[in-house]
Amino acid sequence: xxxxxxxxxxxxxxxxxxxxxxxxxxxxxxxxxxxxxxxxxxxxxxxxxxxxxxxxxxxxxxxxxxxxxxxxxxxxxxxxxxxxxxxxxxxxxxxxxxxxxxxxxxxxxxxxxxxxxxxxxxxxxxxxxxxxxxxxxxxxxxxxxxxxxxxxxxxxxxxxxxxxxxxxxxxxxxxxxxxxxxxxxxxxxxxxxxxxxxxxxxxxxxxxxxxxxxxxxxxxxxxxxxxxxxxxxxxxxxxxxx
Amino acid sequence: xxxxxxxxxxxxxxxxxxxxxxxxxxxxxxxxxxxxxxxxxxxxxxxxxxxxxxxxxxxxxxxxxxxxxxxxxxxxxxxxxxxxxxxxxxxxxxxxxxxxxxxxxxxxxxxxxxxxxxxxxxxxxxxxxxxxxxxxxxxxxxxxxxxxxxxxxxxxxxxxxxxxxxxxxxxxxxxxxxxxxxxxxxxxxxxxxxxxxxxxxxxxxxxxxxxxxxxxxx
Numbered sequence: 495x496x497x498x499x500x501x502x503x504x505x506x507x508x509x510x511x512x513x514x515x516x517x518x519x520x521x522x523x524x525x526x527x528x529x530x531x532x533x534x535x536x537x538x539x540x541x542x543x544x545x546x547x548x549x550x551x552x553x554x555x556x557x558x559x560x561x562x563x564x565x566x567x568x569x570x571x572x573x574x575x576x577x578x579x580x581x582x583x584x585x586x587x588x589x590x591x592x593x594x595x596x597x598x599x600x601x602x603x604x605x606x607x608x609x610x611x612x613x614x615x616x617x618x619x620x621x622x623x624x625x626x627x628x629x630x631x632x633x634x635x636x637x638x639x640x641x642x643x644x645x646x647x648x649x650x651x652x653x654x655x656x657x658x659x660x661x662x663x664x665x666x667x668x669x670x671x672x673x674x675x676x677x678x679x680x681x682x683x684x685x686x687x688x689x690x691x692x693x694x695x696x697x698x699x700x701x702x703x704x705x706x707x708x709x710x711x712x713x714x715x716x717x718x719x720x721x722x723x724x725x726x727x728x729x730x731x732x733x734x735x736x
Numbered sequence: 737x738x739x740x741x742x743x744x745x746x747x748x749x750x751x752x753x754x755x756x757x758x759x760x761x762x763x764x765x766x767x768x769x770x771x772x773x774x775x776x777x778x779x780x781x782x783x784x785x786x787x788x789x790x791x792x793x794x795x796x797x798x799x800x801x802x803x804x805x806x807x808x809x810x811x812x813x814x815x816x817x818x819x820x821x822x823x824x825x826x827x828x829x830x831x832x833x834x835x836x837x838x839x840x841x842x843x844x845x846x847x848x849x850x851x852x853x854x855x856x857x858x859x860x861x862x863x864x865x866x867x868x869x870x871x872x873x874x875x876x877x878x879x880x881x882x883x884x885x886x887x888x889x890x891x892x893x894x895x896x897x898x899x900x901x902x903x904x905x906x907x908x909x910x911x912x913x914x915x916x917x918x919x920x921x922x923x924x925x926x927x928x929x930x931x932x933x934x935x936x937x938x939x940x941x942x943x944x945x946x947x948x949x950x951x952x953x954x
Contacts, residue, residue, distance in 0.1 A: 622778065629901040633894075637884065640894050649951040650884050654898065657880065657944050661902045663932070668905040671929070 501578035503721045510714045517714065527633045528701030544606045550698055553706035558597035559627065562592030563707060566634075567659050570652035580717065582648035583724070586607035586638055591603055591709060593631035600624055606672065618667040620677040631660050644724060720736030737821055737829055744833035748802075758838045759845055762795040766849040777854040784853035785863070785914035791849070792842045792867055793874060793903055797896055799838050800878040803830050804886040804949070813886075817953050823946040828938070830926075831872075831879040839871030855918060862917025866930060870910040873934040876941050877902045883945040887952040906933055 500506045532550035539546035569585035572578060588621035603621065604614040615621065637654055690698070769787050774778055807813040816826045846867050847860050855863065881899035885891030909930040916923045 510913070524754055607875060612878075626904055629897075633898045633901060636894055636897055640888055640891070646887070646951055646954070650948055653944055653948050655952075658902070661905065664905040665901075665908075668908045668929075671926070672908045 498576070498578070501576070501580055503580055503725075505733070506580050507580075507718055507721060510718060514711060514714050514718075515708055518711040521704055521711050524700055525702030526648045526704075528697050528699075528704050532694075532697035532701060536697055537695075542610060545606060545609050545696070549694065550701045552599060552602040552606060553698060554702040555595045556624070557702060559592055559595040559599050559624070561706075562588050562595060563627065563630070563659070563662070565713075566655055570655040572652055573654050574656075579724075580721065581649075583720040584647075584713060584717045587720055588709075588713050589631055589638070590636050591712045591716070593628065593635065595626045595709075596624060596631060600628065609711050611713055611729055616680050617673055618677045619666075619673060622669045622673070623662075623666045626669075627662060630681065634658065643712065644727075654705065737825055740816070740821075740826065740861055741829045742835055744830055745836060745874075747806075748833065748837040756841075758795040758799050759841045761798050762791050762842055763843060763849065764793060765791040766852055769853070780854045781856060781918075784850060784855040785918060786911045787853060787857060788846055788855070788863060789867075789870075789907055789911040790915065792846065792871065793900075793907055795842055796838055796871065796874045796878060797899060799834065800882045801885070801892055801895055803879050804884040805882070808886045808952075813949070816880060817949065824884045824942040824951060827879055827883065827945040827949065828876075831875045831938075831942075834871050834879065835875040839861060839867075839875055841872060843867040848904050855914075858920055859914050859918030861926065863914045864926075866910045866913035866917075866927065868928050869927070869934055870906050872904045874903060875928075875938045876934075876937045877906070879950065880941045880945040883948040885953070886949065906948065909933065 500509065529550055533547050535549075538544050566585040566588050569581045569588070571583040573585065600621075603624075607616070608614050634651060634654060637651050638647055641650060766787060769783070769791075770780060773783065799839045804813060809818065817823055819826070843864055846863050850860055850863055878899055881895050881902070884898060885895045888894065912926040913923050913930060916926065
């Protein structure tokens with residue numbers, strides 16, 4: 495029993511079919527729990543008032559926006575090295591989810607920034623690098639769409655993902671150099687001395703777990719869809735040949 | 737390799753279209769900006785470094801799809817791929833030829849356009865230096881983007897969507913050099929980082945571009 499067994503699409507679909515309802519159910523539970531807890535049962539921040547509630551949406555979405563790209567990077571590497579089709583399809587499936595999370599983080603950030611900073615948008619390093627990440631996602635998805643042959647598309651997008659990752663990190667530090675920001679520093683780190691207070695932290699943690707599970711569920715579902723679409727395509731081709 | 741480089745140069749110069757077009761585009765972009773933001777020389781002086789860099793970047797983008805497209809269509813790219821020199825070297829030479837025909841003219845023309853935008857006197861030297869250091873990276877990154885999209889019928893728009901985000905670090909450091917130079921500040925840090933990006937892309941991206949080409953030629 496090794497993880498590589500799931501390179502077999504049949505095996506992957508069988509197992510993910512079993513896992514999916516659980517992951518989706520837990521995701522719904524954690525999301526509802528975390529958000530309801532955060533929205534209704536936490537005190538208001540003494541300076542930010544009720545606007546602090548958007549934190550429970552903003553932070554998990556932003557975390558998953560980056561982690562989705564990291565997952566695509568790993569999946570692309572696996573595809574390049576071991577050529578497992580499920581891996582390439584999982585990377586393809588993760589991109590629209592990741593871009594949605596990026597958009598959620600950008601939009602909730604703007605909504606939060608308006609009352610707190612007095613502006614919807616500032617060319618702050620974090621904001622700017624998220625915008626750049628958004629563009630990377632768009633380019634990646636556009637390349638998948640543009641190429642007809644699935645193997646060629648998988649290869650080229652994997653190469654783009656690798657190069658893009660390097661440039662995304664470069665851009666992250668380049669914009670740091672370019673402008674100092676409004677956005678606060680990390681406040682959820684394990685090792686930092688000053689962090690978010692526990693009353694806000696626990697519901698946020700639940701919401702983060704919910705977002706992770708939601709991501710896993712969506713990627714599993716979308717990967718299944720991609721596998722079935724590929725199968726359908728093959729069947730159609732066979733029909734046309736015969 | 738040198739033959740290939742010279743061949744690409746002569747093709748770019750003689751076949752018309754590509755050579756000089758980027759330069760004209762650079763000129764037009766710079767001329768259009770004052771119409772957009774107004775003719776006050778104080779405003780123009782502030783934005784001149786950024787406009788010149790963005791203009792150079794767009795002019796570079798314009799001719800990227802020529803790097804491989806024509807060779808791909810007439811089959812010479814297949815021959816180059818099976819030639820005794822490695823495909824990575826072919827990519828590097830083609831990027832170098834692209835730089836000679838697009839990047840270098842931009843570097844030489846930039847001071848003249850700086851006058852139009854009322855660039856600060858101290859900025860001219862740094863403008864030329866930063867463009868000379870940065871445009872090779874633009875050509876190399878562009879060659880990678882062109883290698884990704886070479887098999888596509890209408891790859892032009894997609895190419896810009898793929899390549900422009902990759903240009904962000906180069907643009908940041910390049911424009912920063914000019915901005916600091918024009919303001920009389922120390923420019924070492926952005927200049928060194930810009931050089932690092934150029935050297936890094938020239939060293940590593942030929943491998944990625946060659947990998948993409950191999951996939952597209954399969």
